[in-house]
Amino acid sequence: MTGTPAPASGPIAGSDIVLTFRDVDKTFRTGGRTVQALRGVNLEVRSGQVTGLVGPDGAGKTTLMRTTAGLLVPDAGAVTVLGLDATHDSLAVQSALGYMPQRFGLYEDLTVQENLDLYARLQGVPKGERAARYEELTRMTGLEPFTTRLAGHLSGGMKQKLGLACTLIRPPRLLLLDEPTVGVDPLSRRELWSIVYRLVREQGMSVLLSTAYLDEAERCDEVILIHEGEVLGRGPPQRFTTPLAGRTYAVSVPESLKKRTVHERLADAPDVVDAVIQGEHIRLVMAAHITPDLQRLLPGVRGVSIEPIAPRFEDSFIATLRDGADAEGAGAVAAPAPADAPPDAGAEHDTVIEVRGLQRRFGDFYAVRNLTFEVRRGEVFGLLGANGAGKSTTFRMLCGLLPPSGGELRVAGADLRTAAADVRARIGYMSQKFSLYGNLSVRENLEFFAGAYGLGGRRRRERIAWALSGFDLAPVREAVSGELPLGFKQRLSLACALMHEPRILFLDEPTSGIDPVARRGFWRRINVLAERGVTVLVTTHSMEEAEYCDRLMLIAAGEILALGTPREIKARARTPGHTHPSMEDAFIALIEEHERERGAAA
Amino acid sequence: MWQRIIALVKKEFLTLLKDKQSRLVLIGPPIIQLLVFGYAASFNLNHVPFAVYNEDPGPAARELVADFRGSPNFREVARITRAGQIAPTLDDRRALLVVHIGPRFSRDLQAGRPADLQVLLDGRNSNTALIALNYVRSIVIRFNEHWAAGHGLAAPPAHLAVRAWFNPNLESRWFIVPGIVGLLTLVVTMMVTVMSVAREREQGTFDQLLVTPLRPVEILLGKALPGLLIGLAEATFIIALAVLWFRVPLLGSLATLYTGVSVFLLSAIGVGLMISSLSATQQQGMVGAFLFLVPAIILSGFATPIANMPEIVQKLTLLNPMRYLMIVLRGVFLEETPFSLLFAQLWPMALIGVVSLALAGWLFRHRMY
Amino acid sequence: MRLEGLVRKEFLQILRDPSSIAIAFLLPVVLLLIFGYGVSLDAKHVPVALVVAQPSADTASFTGAFYHSRYFAPLSLPDMARATEALMQGRVQAIIRLRANFARRLRGPHGAPIQLIVNGVDANSARLIQGYVEGVWIGWLGQRARARGVALRIPVRLDPRVWFNSELRSRNYLVPGLIAVIMTLIGALLTALVMAREWERGTMEALMVTPVAMREVLLGKLIPYLILGMGGMALSVAMAVWLFHVPLRGSLAVLFLCAALFLLAALGMGLLISIIAKNQFVAGQTAIIATFLPAFVLSGFVFDIGSMPQAVQGITYLVAARYFVFILQTVFLAGDLWHIIVPNALALIAIAAIFLGLARHHARKRLE
Known part of the structure; x- marks a missing residue:
């Protein structure tokens, strides 16, 4: 890279450690509650490598990042950044490091170029050097063609790259990236990682990157695992996975059996620490020193086979949490109480949702273009796509919250926009971000939704009791729902949506930001509902979760990329060189193929 | 429902x-x-600040000034002795109005000629000025009635009898x-x-x-x-x-x-x-x-x-x-x-x-x- | 260079976001039009009922004076019952009653009474109506005396001279006062909302980790909105002079200099509110309650400060708009009276310094 200014020199150039935390505590007070965000944190970040700060939502990652940047003052302990005290020399620290906050810190009403200009001025990049720097950064991030576009009109992936370019405008010695890959499609995620690697390898930059995606931990040179404000472990990713060697297995499920049914049984089987659907297998983490026996795990099931596989980071995370706590407490999920949904009256293959040529235009922009699909009774149907692909628009049209510009749609035989109230009584809806009445307590929220669905008297009391016990909400029943951790909010939100025992369930991004333990519990509940004949339509951008669906629809730029079972979709990406593509591989391959086609057509 | x-x-x-x-x-x-x-x-004015510039030593002028001083609506804030003091008093808003009694006031009054009473008002806030002027007018009307009765002058052929309904004190x-x-x-x-x-x-x-x-x-x-x-x-x-x-x-x-x-x-x-x-x-x-x-x-x-x-x-x-x-x-x-x-x-x-x-x-x- | 970057960014945002332009330019126009035309204390064509029990030449000459006055819109009614009903229904504001013996008593020794009944509910209007009726009455007396060739014997003749606003047009003082209210709104509301927006969108966090100093962040907000506010000021002054024909007797330079001082105070208050509130809703509500209402009620713009109770008068000394209203009314209607402008300007400087100082003090490069 020619013309790159040397990274700003600090007082300890050449030192190996760029960041140290010594016994750092940090407490916040919100609405009478105190939250201990960091407890006795000790850590070091080495220069010239990528350090991953990994932990579920609410673990304290952002607090740690902000403390490093001198934006928060620790209650106790010391933070040293590049040899400077982050509390007292915060301005000097801020001059030496680059920090990309969670929402990228972009001015959405300024263009790409204007954002770059602003940060160049703020960082004091001399006028003469700017042009070269802009060229280099826009080339690296692929933003060259879009310099005059408003930042607000960029896709999530491009925003993230622009945010990165703005932080890199004067190459920092330490780069802090706070959840840079949230809400970004897999392709953009891959691109971001390759940029980060290049910065480290070619410029010797030190990077501290926080993420809630556990699979990203494996891409880091070193990982700091953080949970509830405490550092659970530090070291290269292998150090976390090695202890699990011999405890992880893959159970293959024949096509004749329902993956979901098998998974449900395995999750409840003895000595199973963790069971997740992964591709065509069920991935198992067994308790220590237990050799799995299929006869014991799945009595009476034929055609399944089991083989050991290499452990991954997520396995160790779940195992660390579950081995520590007693198996019931830490996130073990009991199946929802019976009498959850009445037995299904209709036949297995009735069409419940029917969509023909659905379109939605905003001005001259097509958010959704010509969608045609059906969802059958008792099916878990996934709508998969990156942010801005048109998932939410489609979802909102199905729920009758947005009028379509063209096409037809039927949910339970009616258009929900015009349907009579009793049709709406048959559906349950859980919106993105778990919209609840944030200043009401858990009980008040439940009571309100019970009332809104017209439940009264005994039935109302029964359902509220069911929700409190079945969703583990009893301990927090009087807590203000807005202040609950995300996992609780999600459970409460689902409980509210199920209050009236709907036949059809709409879930919009039900697991975004949720930690892996809570995610497992959520999918088990969905499985149980589906087994009872409830039709579930779910949107997600998580490739892994797509595997839980019976059928999937992949959409990009408002159009269908693929429609079918997860197996069928992955089959489309199979190449001689890549015989077992993951859902993510398939997604990227399909997007690239789609873009080639559009390019050829243009 | x-x-x-x-x-x-x-x-x-x-x-x-x-x-x-x-x-x-x-x-x-x-x-x-x-x-x-x-x-x-409130649009009511209490204690309108006023200044007196009295060039007439006669008793009639003193009587009129006393009427102003006695009114609950007015408050004397300054006494002016030279014409040059009028402008700054009004400019600074020390007084809303200046009552100017000329040197011939008592003489004119005694002689049965209409005696001029000059009132200089700060009109920046026209509403306040108008209300204050109304107060002044009431005092003058009352003074005239008094004077006419006391000096055997004929009353004007018609007089106003004012009553305010619903709010008699115009609060x-x-x-x-x-x-x-x-x-x-x-x-x-x-x-x-x-x-x-x-x-x-x-x-x-x-x-x-x-x-x-x-x-x-x-x-x-x-x-x-x-x-x-x-x-x-x-x-x-x-x-x-x-x-x-x-x-x-x-x-x-x-x-x-x-x-x-x-x-x-x-x-x-x-x-x-x-x-x-x-x-x-x-x-x-x-x-x-x-x-x-x-x-x-x-x-x-x-x-x-x-x-x-x-x-x-x-x-x-x-x-x-x-x-x-x-x-x-x-x-x-x-x-x-x-x-x-x-x-x-x-x-x-x-x-x-x-x-x-x-x-x-x-x-x-x-x-x- | 950093400050330049911030100022440039702010201007680009202003240009892109029509809402700040609307607040700075559309708001003054709309408010001035509504207030300028809507708020007037000058009663014209006051509907009055004339009840004449026994019409004669004398009564006709008296009532004729009402028909010729531009202040009245008279309505002849045959009896008091009808007149009372009209008063109750609000169709007339006052009743002027001439009894049956009017003509006879007119020639008697004690004179004839003219009964004036005003609806006292709106005390201010009632008093104005009373003044207008007195004017008509005195005019009629003089006219009558001249017609009969005798001098009207009035002991003391009132000779009012109104300074600064000789026609006593309420618009002449309401419009300058309004400019102060509008500047308060622009200053406080605009900054309160834009700072809160930076917090909510997460851009403040990104700004803070750059080497930029908090002083520069504040100046980066202050300078663009000062310029924008001055633009709104220029527009308001232009409307005042050309549309509402308010005389401008002082100099523009003094006017704008004082406006800049006042804007600094208002912007400082807006910055302070937004720094403390950090949430668009609370910031907006506080800005309205803490700035707009005091500027409206306690600045002396409509209501006379001298007539307020002592405690309330004390509060007005804390309201920057009070000083600005005084300066505006003086510069517009009286001219550059330095001994008024200087002390009031000093008060504005003090208030601006306090608010800006507090804003600077509370603005930390921290997220807590």
């Missing part, structure tokens, strides 16, 4: 009153505003305070309703409501009832303060008063909900409320009479529910206006209410993003 509405109303109240800050916003500002407005917003407060009842009721109701839909839209809970079996009419009722109840409570509180604290007479019937306030609340809630359902965010709702509130207050006749406005603006005020409420309030408070006379004010408010509520309900399902 009622079960669902009750659930909604209960939830609305909880959202509004649970949070300490919102409770404060509902109760604090109205009290402060009532007190500040009640005391500060500005009697006019302003009933107006404040309407003003604060409007502000509070707007604040409650304008945020209600916009907040839910912003937080995504409105979508949640729309997919429940609730009908738009039910949502509308659920959103309107809390506004109505809070508005009535607020109005009751302010009416009580007006009567008990500010001692404004309440001559008409409470039933008429509350009918007027309720119909008005219906229209205010309708407008508030309409603005709220048009807004996607709370900020938009707030700007919308502000854009409605300011003209609604200015063009209601609260502080300045509608009759003084240009013809077009007067026509425009017919759309303003506040305009009708002001007449109802002042009528019931001070004039003991019977219900039958106020019907002309009630039906326009009811019409505005019904139309705006219907629009708000329609917008629930037709304004979507």
Whole structure:
């Protein structure tokens, strides 16, 4: 890279450690509650490598990042950044490091170029050097063609790259990236990682990157695992996975059996620490020193086979949490109480949702273009796509919250926009971000939704009791729902949506930001509902979760990329060189193929 | 149906009153505003500061000056001895007016020639100047009557006998305070309703409501009832303060008063909900409320009479529910206006209410993003 | 260079976001139009009922004076019952009653009474009406005396001279006062909302980790909105002079200099509110309650400060708009009276310094 200014020199150039935390505590007070965000944190970040700060939502990652940047003052302990005290020399620290906050810190009403200009001025990049720097950064991030576009009109992936370019405008010695890959499609995620690697390898930059995606931990040179404000472990990713060697297995499920049914049984089987659907297998983490026996795990099931596989980071995370706590407490999920949904009256293959040529235009922009699909009774149907692909628009049209510009749609035989109230009584809806009445307590929220669905008297009391016990909400029943951790909010939100025992369930991004333990519990509940004949339509951008669906629809730029079972979709990406593509591989391959086609057509 | 509405109303109240800050916003500002407005917003002048420039040593001049000094409306702040002092006294607003008695005043008076009394007024605030001038005129008229009687002069062929009905002492407060009842009721109701839909839209809970079996009419009722109840409570509180604290007479019937306030609340809630359902965010709702509130207050006749406005603006005020409420309030408070006379004010408010509520309900399902 | 970057960014945002332009330019226009035309204390064509029990030449000459006055819109009614009803219904503001013995008593030794009944509900209007009626009455007396060739014997003749606003047009003092209210709104509301927006969108966090100093962040907000506010000021002054024909007797330079001082105070208050509130809703509400209402009620713009109770008068000294209203009314109607402008300007400087100092003090490069 020619013309790159040397990274700003600090007082300890050449030192190996760029960041140290010594016994750092940090407490916040919100609405009478105190939250201990960091407890006795000790850590070091080495220069010239990528350090991953990994932990579920609410673990304290952002607090740690902000403390490093001198934006928060620790209650106790010391933070040293590049040899400077982050509390007292915060301005000097801020001059030496680059920090990309969670929402990228972009001015959405300024263009790409204007954002770059602003940060160049703020960082004091001399006028003469700017042009070269802009060229280099826009080339690296692929933003060259879009310099005059408003930042607000960029896709999530491009925003993230622009945010990165703005932080890199004067190459920092330490780069802090706070959840840079949230809400970004897999392709953009891959691109971001390759940029980060290049910065480290070619410029010797030190990077501290926080993420809630556990699979990203494996891409880091070193990982700091953080949970509830405490550092659970530090070291290269292998150090976390090695202890699990011999405890992880893959159970293959024949096509004749329902993956979901098998998974449900395995999750409840003895000595199973963790069971997740992964591709065509069920991935198992067994308790220590237990050799799995299929006869014991799945009595009476034929055609399944089991083989050991290499452990991954997520396995160790779940195992660390579950081995520590007693198996019931830490996130073990009991199946929802019976009498959850009445037995299904209709036949297995009735069409419940029917969509023909659905379109939605905003001005001259097509958010959704010509969608045609059906969802059958008792099916878990996934709508998969990156942010801005048109998932939410489609979802909102199905729920009758947005009028379509063209096409037809039927949910339970009616258009929900015009349907009579009793049709709406048959559906349950859980919106993105778990919209609840944030200043009401858990009980008040439940009571309100019970009332809104017209439940009264005994039935109302029964359902509220069911929700409190079945969703583990009893301990927090009087807590203000807005202040609950995300996992609780999600459970409460689902409980509210199920209050009236709907036949059809709409879930919009039900697991975004949720930690892996809570995610497992959520999918088990969905499985149980589906087994009872409830039709579930779910949107997600998580490739892994797509595997839980019976059928999937992949959409990009408002159009269908693929429609079918997860197996069928992955089959489309199979190449001689890549015989077992993951859902993510398939997604990227399909997007690239789609873009080639559009390019050829243009 | 009622079960669902009750659930909604209960939830609305909880959202509004649970949070300490919102409770404060509902109760604090109205009290402060009532007190500040009640005391500060008055057109009555007490102790108009004046200065005397008396060039006449005669007894008649002294008598006239004594009349000014004796009036409760006036307060002497300076005595002027040179003409050059007049300008700075008025410029600095040390005095609102200067009473100038020329050297020939007593002589003219004795000789039966009209004696000129020059009054120099600071006209920067023309209303204040006019009121002060009226006070001066009353003093002069009284002085003249006295002088005429004392010196055997014939009285003028006709004299004015003035009586003010409904407010015999022309207390500005009697006019302003009933107006404040309407003003604060409007502000509070707007604040409650304008945020209600916009907040839910912003937080995504409105979508949640729309997919429940609730009908738009039910949502509308659920959103309107809390506004109505809070508005009535607020109005009751302010009416009580007006009567008990500010001692404004309440001559008409409470039933008429509350009918007027309720119909008005219906229209205010309708407008508030309409603005709220048009807004996607709370900020938009707030700007919308502000854009409605300011003209609604200015063009209601609260502080300045509608009759003084240009013809077009007067026509425009017919759309303003506040305009009708002001007449109802002042009528019931001070004039003991019977219900039958106020019907002309009630039906326009009811019409505005019904139309705006219907629009708000329609917008629930037709304004979507 | 950093400050330049911030100022440039702010201007670009202003240009892109129509709402700040609307607040700065549309708001003054709309408010000035509404207030300028809507708020007037000058009663014209006051509807009055004339009840003449026994019409004669004398009564005709008296009532004729009402028909010729531009202040009155008279309505002849046959009896008091009808007149009272009209008064109750609000169709007339006052009743002028001439009894049956008017003509006879006119020639008697004690003179004839003219009964004036005003609706006292609106005390201010009632008093103005009384003054107008007195004017008509005195005019009629003089006219009558001249017609009969005798001198009217009035002992003391009132000779009022109104300075600064000789026609006593209420618009002449309301419009300058309004400019102060509008500047308060622009200053406080605009800054309160834009700062809160930076917090909510997370851009403040990104700004803070750059080497930029808090002083620069504040100046980066202050300078663009000062310029924008001055634009709104220029527009308001132009409307005042050309549309509402308010005389401008002082100099523009003094006017704008004082406006800049006042804007600094208002912007400082807006910054302070937004720094403390950090949430668009609370910031907006506080801005309205803490700035707009005091500017409206306690600035002396409509209501006379001298007539307020002592405690309330004390509060007005804390309201920046009070000083600005005084300066505006003086510069517009009286001219550059330095001994008035200087002390009031000093008060504005003090208030601006306090608010800006507090804003600077509370603005930390921290997220807590």
